[in-house]
Amino acid sequence: MSQQSLFNPVQLGGLNLANAIVMAPMTRSRANLDDTVSDLHVTYYGQRASAGLIISEGVHPSPNGKGYCRTPGIYNQAQIAAWREVTDAVHAGGGLIACQLMHCGRVGHPDNKAVATRTLAPSAIIANAEIFTEQGMQAMIAPEGMSLADIDATIEDYKQAAINARAAGFDAIELHFTSGYLPAQFLSTGTNQRQDDYGGSLTNRLRFPLALVKACSDAIGADRVGVRVCPGNPFNDLSDDDPRETFTAFFQALNDKHLAWLHVIRMDSTGIDNVALANEHYHGNIIVNDSYGYEEACTVLANKQAKAVSFGRKFIANPDLVDRFKHGQALNKIDFSTLYTPGAKGFNDYPCFAESE
Numbered sequence: 001m002s003q004q005s006l007f008n009p010v011q012l013g014g015l016n017l018a019n020a021i022v023m024a025p026m027t028r029s030r031a032n033l034d035d036t037v038s039d040l041h042v043t044y045y046g047q048r049a050s051a052g053l054i055i056s057e058g059v060h061p062s063p064n065g066k067g068y069c070r071t072p073g074i075y076n077q078a079q080i081a082a083w084r085e086v087t088d089a090v091h092a093g094g095g096l097i098a099c100q101l102m103h104c105g106r107v108g109h110p111d112n113k114a115v116a117t118r119t120l121a122p123s124a125i126i127a128n129a130e131i132f133t134e135q136g137m138q139a140m141i142a143p144e145g146m147s148l149a150d151i152d153a154t155i156e157d158y159k160q161a162a163i164n165a166r167a168a169g170f171d172a173i174e175l176h177f178t179s180g181y182l183p184a185q186f187l188s189t190g191t192n193q194r195q196d197d198y199g200g201s202l203t204n205r206l207r208f209p210l211a212l213v214k215a216c217s218d219a220i221g222a223d224r225v226g227v228r229v230c231p232g233n234p235f236n237d238l239s240d241d242d243p244r245e246t247f248t249a250f251f252q253a254l255n256d257k258h259l260a261w262l263h264v265i266r267m268d269s270t271g272i273d274n275v276a277l278a279n280e281h282y283h284g285n286i287i288v289n290d291s292y293g294y295e296e297a298c299t300v301l302a303n304k305q306a307k308a309v310s311f312g313r314k315f316i317a318n319p320d321l322v323d324r325f326k327h328g329q330a331l332n333k334i335d336f337s338t339l340y341t342p343g344a345k346g347f348n349d350y351p352c353f354a355e356s357e
Helices: 003-007 039-047 077-092 148-167 182-187 202-220 243-254 274-281 294-302 313-317 321-327
Strands: 010-012 015-017 021-023 053-059 097-101 130-133 136-139 172-176 225-229 261-265 286-289 308-311
Touching (some): 003 321, 274 286
Parallel strands (some): 097 172, 225 261, 286 308
Antiparallel strands (some): 010 015, 130 136
């Protein structure tokens, strides 16, 4: 394979991408108080439609699933309608966009959530971490251990969110199974100390994440469902006795699910080669992520370790990243101070190359 394979079309399940350059999901904290997206999002995502695939910021499937302030949902008609304007803009630019479903579980604070919502987790174990709120950083609260009825209801929330995403014009969904959020909490021994069919043994700890995969696949087709993982990721006080064993079993369990992609974040600090682990045990399409540059992205494709590469911060600062890569143009520098601030500054005002010239 030549280096130009980064710009060649690629098929991921039911999606035909114009190139192998994917925009990674990134929380940007610009949603409205009712968890709808706005014209800011229409511009932001529309500007980046040249990506082979955009994966949206994390979107909560229910009010209980919200963890952070100013993050969007997709659980009611107003949110679906608002997202439709975003997906229309991406499609008008020739792109594809997936909705990343993110239930934060025990990660959150009441100040970030609607009144009467609940903070749920596999077990009632508090996350030893702080979270940003409009009132500043605050310690996370003790969650409720989920009942079997809560688990069934949450699986249904995901299923309906997948249906809502398609109604909103998304081409696919991605299930967020890392960063210490609810599915990762079920997978990990440090957060899942249940004594029923959803905890204890590795087989039981896999049950909830696999149930989400099945519910969403049944709802919209497995070829429009992706999963994002990062074995060993300790974010939000997540811990597991043996993440290599856990994810080896998880990858093997996904092999017969016929998913569109597995999105693997490499994280050298864990001591696990996540890309190698996924390639060894998962036999479907892989997207790799985490600080890839152009040359390294070309290499990982040429070595057939992945079908596509996702870029995060580079896409924040460079809406025309595909063209910049293709023509060897310099990249804009990211302004880290505006990653999560309200408004257009640092969100949709980064210039394209022609404008900067």
